[in-house]
Structures are given as structure tokens and as C-alpha cells.
Amino acid sequence: MSITIPKETLTFFNKLAKNNDRDWFNEHKPDYKAIEVKMKVVYNHLGELMQTHDKIEKVKVFRIYRDVRFSKNKLPYKTHFSGSFARRKPELRGGYYVHIQPNNESFIATGFWDPNKEDLQRIRKEFEMDASEMRDILANKTFKSTWGNFTGDELKTAPRGFDKEHPAIDLIRKKQFIFTKSYSDKDVLQDDFLESVNDAFKKIRPFFDYMSDVLTTNLNGESLL
Known part of the structure; x- marks a missing residue:
């Protein structure tokens, strides 16, 4: 049953x-x-x-x-x-x-x-350096048909220290x-x-795998654990 x-x-x-x-x-x-x-x-x-x-x-x-x-x-x-x-x-x-x-x-x-300040900064720096992997996840047909796109709060402009003209600014501005x-x-x-x-x-797993990898490494890809 x-x-x-x-x-x-x-x-x-x-x-x-x-x-x-x-x-x-x-x-x-x-x-x-x-x-x-x-x-x-x-x-x-x-x-x-x-x-x-x-x-x-x-x-x-x-x-x-x-x-x-x-x-x-x-x-x-x-x-x-x-x-x-x-x-x-x-x-x-x-x-x-x-x-x-x-x-x-x-x-x-x-x-x-509600990512803490350090995690949010780390995610933004990753997107600043290379957002292609995140773009690929969001564009995947199976992923997109199930989950669509991000929801949640975001800034109206670039966070401090980031270029408002950056090609990944749509991702960098997000707070959630x-x-x-x-x-x-x-x-x-x-x-x-x-x-x-x-x-x-x-089906959310590719996103979680990516974010977990980002949040447990530094910008050089070295493990922080």
C-alpha cells in the first residue's frame, strides 16, 4: 500500500x-x-x-x-x-x-x-570567474522542464566590488x-x-553537486574540508 x-x-x-x-x-x-x-x-x-x-x-x-x-x-x-x-x-x-x-x-x-555572507561571496566570485557550468545546468532540457529558473531575492544593481556590466551579472546579483x-x-x-x-x-542534483563543489573549495579548486 x-x-x-x-x-x-x-x-x-x-x-x-x-x-x-x-x-x-x-x-x-x-x-x-x-x-x-x-x-x-x-x-x-x-x-x-x-x-x-x-x-x-x-x-x-x-x-x-x-x-x-x-x-x-x-x-x-x-x-x-x-x-x-x-x-x-x-x-x-x-x-x-x-x-x-x-x-x-x-x-x-x-x-x-539564506546563504551566509561568506558563501554568497564565494558563489558570486565563482560566477565572476566562469559562469558557463551554471549556465549549462540551467539550460539542460530535463532540468529546465522540471525546475525552470531561479526564484528568490536579488539586488537591483551589482554587489560592491563587482562590475555591473559583467556578462554574468544576472547571476551575481542574486541573494538567494x-x-x-x-x-x-x-x-x-x-x-x-x-x-x-x-x-x-x-533532478536537482547537478545543481547541488556544482554548488557543493564551489562551497567546499577555494577559487583555485583546492578543497577547504
Whole structure:
């Protein structure tokens, strides 16, 4: 029997979106806890599938409670289920994310959400020196049909110390290196959904191999590990 996203996950979050308050949630908390148990099985199973082609160090399922301390949005609960998959550090870089939300808002994401200052500078210097390998990865038909192009934040102009006329300035300006893939509710509830997500994650590997190599070597290609 295949492990699938329980349909009640989408139903519950649709109801929660219309009743996002503590009284309603506390009344329906047993329903949520039952869904949470099933969804943790889903995320852990996906982690096992990913171990066949990557080294996953940690599977983390995020809590439903929102941190509202510094947010204008004071609604107490998330209206989605989400989790992340960390690769084995320090030799493997990048991460994976799976977001399940009703009304065709589900998506998966992968890449580098918040590279630290040193890593970002190292990536930019690599692109400044030679961006051809990154261009080839992005242009690959299989890769492109699955993941498209980068999303994420970028500078409006060149970072300090870089030529704004550099032919790779479109890559150098980026602050995040993220790919996303959207799914409909119908997609999410298919029997082979987890297999399709795993297959998409498998296809990100050329990008991860390249970035891991960049971030574990200096500009001369010498290992830093």
C-alpha cells in the first residue's frame, strides 16, 4: 500500500483558514493531531525515498503554531503543513522543502534560502570567474522542464566590488538561489505524489553537486574540508 497525503489534511486546513482562532483549534485539536501523525509518516517516507539518491541528515516537520511576536499577521496558526530535508554537512550543501496547502497552493522548493555572507561571496566570485557550468545546468532540457529558473531575492544593481556590466551579472546579483515547483490539490492527492516529488528532487542534483563543489573549495579548486 502506497503512502499518500491524507485528503483530510486539505479539508482541515480549509476549515482552519476560516476559523483561525484558539477556541476553534482547541475544539478540533484531536482532528489535527491525527492528521499530524499521518503527515509525519508521509515526510519520513519521503526522506527514505530521498536517501536512495542523496544523504539526508535530518527530516524536520514544522509546528502549526505561528510566531506572531514580530509579525503584523497575528493569526495564531499556519494553514499549511510543511517540512524540510537537510543534506549531510559540511560536504553536501543545499536543502529541500515540501509545503502542503489547499486551494492549489502546494509547492516544493530546493536550493539555498539564506546563504551566509561568506558563501554568497564565494558563489558570486565563482560566477565572476566562469559562469558557463551554471549556465549549462540551467539550460539542460530535463532540468529546465522540471525546475525552470531561479526564484528568490536579488539586488537591483551589482554587489560592491563587482562590475555591473559583467556578462554574468544576472547571476551575481542574486541573494538567494531557489527553485520551486507548484502542485494542484489533485496532484497532491495522487497515489504517486511522493514518488513524483522524489523524482523532481533527484533532478536537482547537478545543481547541488556544482554548488557543493564551489562551497567546499577555494577559487583555485583546492578543497577547504
